Amino acid sequence: MDEFALIRHYFSRLTDNDASIVVGIGDDCAQLRVPPGMDLVLSIDTLVEGTHFLPGTDPGRIASRLMGAAVSDLAAMGAEPAWFTLALTLPSADEPWLAAFAESLGACARRFGIRLVGGDTTRGPLTLSVQVQGLVPAGRGLHRGGAGVGDLVCVSGTLGDSRAGLDIQLRADIQPDPLPATSQRLLQRFFAPQPRLSTGLLIADYASSCIDISDGLLADLGHILRASAVGARIERHQLPLSEALRAYTGIEQARDWALSGGEDFELCFTVPAARWETLAAQLQHHDVPVSCVGEILPASAGLRLENDGAAVQTPGLDAGYNHFAPAGGT
Amino acid sequence: MDEFALIRHYFSRLTDNDASIVVGIGDDCAQLRVPPGMDLVLSIDTLVEGTHFLPGTDPGRIASRLMGAAVSDLAAMGAEPAWFTLALTLPSADEPWLAAFAESLGACARRFGIRLVGGDTTRGPLTLSVQVQGLVPAGRGLHRGGAGVGDLVCVSGTLGDSRAGLDIQLRADIQPDPLPATSQRLLQRFFAPQPRLSTGLLIADYASSCIDISDGLLADLGHILRASAVGARIERHQLPLSEALRAYTGIEQARDWALSGGEDFELCFTVPAARWETLAAQLQHHDVPVSCVGEILPASAGLRLENDGAAVQTPGLDAGYNHFAPAGGT
Numbered sequence: 281m282d283e284f285a286l287i288r289h290y291f292s293r294l295t296d297n298d299a300s301i302v303v304g305i306g307d308d309c310a311q312l313r314v315p316p317g318m319d320l321v322l323s324i325d326t327l328v329e330g331t332h333f334l335p336g337t338d339p340g341r342i343a344s345r346l347m348g349a350a351v352s353d354l355a356a357m358g359a360e361p362a363w364f365t366l367a368l369t370l371p372s373a374d375e376p377w378l379a380a381f382a383e384s385l386g387a388c389a390r391r392f393g394i395r396l397v398g399g400d401t402t403r404g405p406l407t408l409s410v411q412v413q414g415l416v417p418a419g420r421g422l423h424r425g426g427a428g429v430g431d432l433v434c435v436s437g438t439l440g441d442s443r444a445g446l447d448i449q450l451r452a453d454i455q456p457d458p459l460p461a462t463s464q465r466l467l468q469r470f471f472a473p474q475p476r477l478s479t480g481l482l483i484a485d486y487a488s489s490c491i492d493i494s495d496g497l498l499a500d501l502g503h504i505l506r507a508s509a510v511g512a513r514i515e516r517h518q519l520p521l522s523e524a525l526r527a528y529t530g531i532e533q534a535r536d537w538a539l540s541g542g543e544d545f546e547l548c549f550t551v552p553a554a555r556w557e558t559l560a561a562q563l564q565h566h567d568v569p570v571s572c573v574g575e576i577l578p579a580s581a582g583l584r585l586e587n588d589g590a591a592v593q594t595p596g597l598d599a600g601y602n603h604f605a606p607a608g609g610t
Numbered sequence: 611m612d613e614f615a616l617i618r619h620y621f622s623r624l625t626d627n628d629a630s631i632v633v634g635i636g637d638d639c640a641q642l643r644v645p646p647g648m649d650l651v652l653s654i655d656t657l658v659e660g661t662h663f664l665p666g667t668d669p670g671r672i673a674s675r676l677m678g679a680a681v682s683d684l685a686a687m688g689a690e691p692a693w694f695t696l697a698l699t700l701p702s703a704d705e706p707w708l709a710a711f712a713e714s715l716g717a718c719a720r721r722f723g724i725r726l727v728g729g730d731t732t733r734g735p736l737t738l739s740v741q742v743q744g745l746v747p748a749g750r751g752l753h754r755g756g757a758g759v760g761d762l763v764c765v766s767g768t769l770g771d772s773r774a775g776l777d778i779q780l781r782a783d784i785q786p787d788p789l790p791a792t793s794q795r796l797l798q799r800f801f802a803p804q805p806r807l808s809t810g811l812l813i814a815d816y817a818s819s820c821i822d823i824s825d826g827l828l829a830d831l832g833h834i835l836r837a838s839a840v841g842a843r844i845e846r847h848q849l850p851l852s853e854a855l856r857a858y859t860g861i862e863q864a865r866d867w868a869l870s871g872g873e874d875f876e877l878c879f880t881v882p883a884a885r886w887e888t889l890a891a892q893l894q895h896h897d898v899p900v901s902c903v904g905e906i907l908p909a910s911a912g913l914r915l916e917n918d919g920a921a922v923q924t925p926g927l928d929a930g931y932n933h934f935a936p937a938g939g940t
Contacts, residue, residue, distance in 0.1 A: 302649055306837070307754050308686040308822060309651035311746065314644040319632055321639035322727075324695045324741060328734030356638040365654045367697070367739040397652075404658030405735035409697040411654060416641065424637050491638060507636070 286373055286401065290382040291366070294389060294396045300362065301397060310397035312363055318415040323353035329406035334449060339377045340384035341471040342408065347388035348473030349494065350410045352545040355475040356492035358422040358484030359414030361394035367409040369402045392475060422480065422490035422549070427508035431488050431550040433574035436476045438522035439497055440534055443541025445470025448528075462524035473545035479568050483549055486559040490549035496540035497573075501548055502583060508550075511581030514539075514574040516592060539585070550576055616703055616731065620712040621696070624719060624726045630692065631727060640727035642693055648745040653683035659736035664779060669707045670714035671801040672738065677718035678803030679824065680740045682875040685805040686822035688752040688814030689744030691724035697739040699732045722805060752810065752820035752879070757838035761818050761880040763904035766806045768852035769827055770864055773871025775800025778858075792854035803875035809898050813879055816889040820879035826870035827903075831878055832913060838880075841911030844869075844904040846922060869915070880906055 292305050303311035314320050327346050329335055347364075354361050366385070370377075389396060394412060445466040448455060455463065476492075483490065489508055491500045497514070505512055519538040526534060551559055556572075563570050577584070585592050622635050633641035644650050657676050659665055677694075684691050696715070700707075719726060724742060775796040778785060785793065806822075813820065819838055821830045827844070835842055849868040856864060881889055886902075893900050907914070915922050 302749065303651075303751070303753055308683040308820075309653040309689065309744070309751075311687070311751050311753075312650045312652070313748065314650055316646060320642045320644055320650060321633075322642070322695065322741075322743075323639040324697045324728060324730050324739070326697045326699055326730045326732045326739070328699055328732050328737075331732060331734045353638040357641070359639065365652065365741060367654045367656045367741075369656055369658055369737055398654060400654050400656045400739070402656045402658050402661055404661045404737060407658075407699055407734060407737045409654070409656070409730070409739040411652075411695060411697075411741045413652075414639070418643065419632065421633070421639075421641050423633055423641075 286378060290378045291396060291399060294382060294386045298395060301395065304397050305399070310363070310365070312397065314415065317418050319418045319421065320413060321354065321357045321359045321416055321421060322411060322413045323350065324409055324411040325350040325353070326407065326409040339381035343381050343384035344388050344472040345470070346408050346410050347385060347392065348475055348545055349543070350412045351392045351394060351477065352473060352475040352492040352494070354412055354414040355477045355480035356422060356490050356547060357414065357416060358420070358480045358490065359416045360481070361392050361412065361414050361477065363395050363397045363413045364389070365397060365411045366399040368399065369404040369407040371403070371406060392477065420484065422484055422487055424489055424491055424504050424507035427489040427504050427510050427550040427576050428552060429510060429576055429578055431552050431576040432556055432572045433501065433512055433514065433548070433550055433576060434570050434572050435493070435497065435520060435546050435548050436479045436568050436570050437544070437546040438520045438525065439493065439544050439546060440525050440537035440541045441466050441469035441522050442473065442543040443537040444525050444528050460527070462527040465524040466528060469544070473543065475545060476547045476568060479547055479566065479570070482562060482566055483551070483559065486555045487549040487551055490547055493544045493546045493548050494542060496542040497548060498539050498583065499542070504548070504550065505583060509579050511577040511579050511583060512574055513577055513581065513584045513586055516585055516587050518571065518573045520569065520571040616708060620708045621726060621729060624712060624716045628725060631725065634727050635729070640693065640695070642727065644745065647748050649748045649751065650743060651684065651687045651689045651746055651751060652741060652743045653680065654739055654741040655680040655683070656737065656739040669711035673711050673714035674718050674802040675800070676738050676740050677715060677722065678805055678875060679873070680742045681722045681724060681807065682803060682805040682822040682824070684742055684744035685807045685810035686752060686820050686877060687744065687746060688750070688810045688820065689746045690811070691722050691742065691744050691807065693727040693743045694719070694724050695727060695741045696729040698729065699734040699737040701733070701736060722807065750814065752814055752817055754819055754821055754834050754837035757819040757834050757840050757880040757906050758882060759840055759906050759908055761882050761906040762886055762902045763831065763842055763844065763878070763880055763906060764900050764902050765823070765827065765850060765876050765878050766809045766898050766900050767874070767876040768850045768855065769823065769874050769876060770855050770867035770871045771796050771799035771852050772803065772873040773867040774855050774858050790857070792857040795854040796858060799874065803873065805875060806877045806898060809877055809896065809900070812892060812896055813877070813881070813889065816885045817879040817881055820877055823874045823876045823878050824872060826872040827878060828869050828913065829872070834878070834880065835913060839909050841907040841909050841913060842904055843907055843911065843914045843916055846915055846917050848901065848903045850899065850901040
């Protein structure tokens with residue numbers, strides 16, 4: 281089956297009709313209708329074999345990780361998902377691989393409410409780029425630059441799980457067989473991140489800034505601090521840790537991973553103290569827990585890490601996952 | 611310099627302020643304003659080292675090829691360019707490479723009137739994906755599916771030049787030194803394709819279908835024929851050939867390359883015969899030549915190749931460039 285037939289067979293059926301799609305897959309461009317009063321938001325993300333996942337990784341897991349990470353950027357803007365495109369570079373036209381990949385991609389797209397509208401397929405080392413498009417009310421949307429002194433620093437869900445999922449893979453030879461259910465949940469956090477779309481929409485009217493945690497809490501909060509020209513204090517013992525993470529490793533390692541592990545794809549956001557009570561009431565009916573882990577300080581404070589009010593260290597803002605850092609990374 | 615600093619240094623200065631850009635580079639998503647009455651069109655394209663260009667290719671040439679090919683999809687829709695994103699996978703943080711690449715990318719962006727609004731940088735085998743966004747009047751735009759029996763088949767510019775540019779690289783050891791100016795022009799067609807934006811806009815009110823020639827005239831016209839459920843006749847001796855191509859190779863090879871060479875990024879479009887005279891008058895003042903090379907026939911005719919009215923062969927519709935074809939390709 282040649283390139284065109286492969287694309288037609290496995291991907292064109294993933295798109296479904298929608299009034300917003302004037303022209304979908306199969307023309308030079310997709311043609312899309314942005315509703316009046318809405319702004320377009322978009323983000324592109326890439327996964328590379330050997331950098332983001334091990335060679336031989338199940339194609340369904342690659343698809344769920346790709347889609348989870350990409351759609352998470354829409355969640356961080358408080359956006360509704362709309363459309364996505366896929367640039368797929370493959371060493372060969374491997375039909376079983378494509379079938380499994382496309383099935384998982386389609387399942388994620390349906391779950392996240394986002395439609396495939398185009399793509400490009402090329403031959404080369406396994407590399408996947410997905411661009412996601414979403415919609416926010418014109419001039420609104422959550423950004424990195426609005427945090428103010430005194431705002432609370434909050435995070436959704438639990439942190440460090442994805443880093444533990446990576447550890448399980450890197451130390452596959454010393455894992456118990458069968459793998460305990462808690463470790464399987466950590467792997468799931470690594471391979472099938474859940475973008476916090478409903479959380480992003482819920483906090484959009486309350487939060488002063490927001491980012492998704494892809495490089496680790498310290499690194500990503502650092503982006504908020506730079507964009508907002510402020511500092512912050514993080515309470516290390518208030519970091520939300522899952523039972524699965526606590527079952528896998530000791531408390532200090534768990535907290536280190538929660539601070540700099542990366543790829544949890546939870547939201548980190550700031551809320552003015554005066555708005556917190558109203559938001560907290562809304563969050564009681566929300567299915568994702570939200571924890572307050574710190575406070576925004578003046579820029580001169582930098583990023584302070586504390587244990588019950590005592591400074592434990594002052595890590596650099598660029599700590600966390602970084603592909604090109606000389607020391608490597610995950 | 612780490613990943614974030616690299617991105618900031620070389621790419622963030624490529625973006626410039628524009629009322630349409632609510633949030634540009636540096637947040638989780640770019641936030642963009644689509645003017646009322648316009649549809650969004652978008653397309654993603656990938657170049658891979660070893661598949662689309664030889665290892666060691668000058669980074670400036672990679673950037674111009676990437677941008678020319680991607681923006682060409684906007685031209686084929688009759689769209690105005692608006693914004694683009696870049697997903698860059700690099701083996702290492704090579705500063706001289708990045709500096710030269712970014713300079714060429716910026717020059718192309720300015721020339722084509724398109725603004726960088728976001729991207730992703732990862733470590734891995736050299737792979738580049740660019741997604742371009744453009745605007746067309748709502749419900750309008752040129753598509754593949756509108757060709758009707760009796761329409762003229764037209765192409766912009768000259769065909770086969772890019773294929774000759776590839777040949778010059780593949781046979782570098784037998785080229786005259788210094789390379790003649792005509793061969794340099796052919797290399798230029800390969801490395802710096804000129805998207806036919808003004809031609810796309812000019813023909814938008816007249817053409818019944820359009821595509822850009824990336825896979826070769828036969829393959830791309832084949833896409834129009836399938837989408838429009840029609841056939842066509844192409845006059846082989848009417849294919850527009852450049853003087854540079856004629857200086858490089860014999861007439862038969864030149865015509866073969868014009869038919870199936872690929873990556874010329876000229877427009878192939880169809881025009882109802884009744885509209886041709888008005889369009890032709892407009893084209894007299896246009897800086898890109900347009901040639902009529904055939905006619906749309908009923909679907910039963912397939913795709914017929916003729917020399918002065920005599921059939922010369924009936925190539926398969928999927929002839930031309932194809933990454934995953936068993937026989938390889940360019």
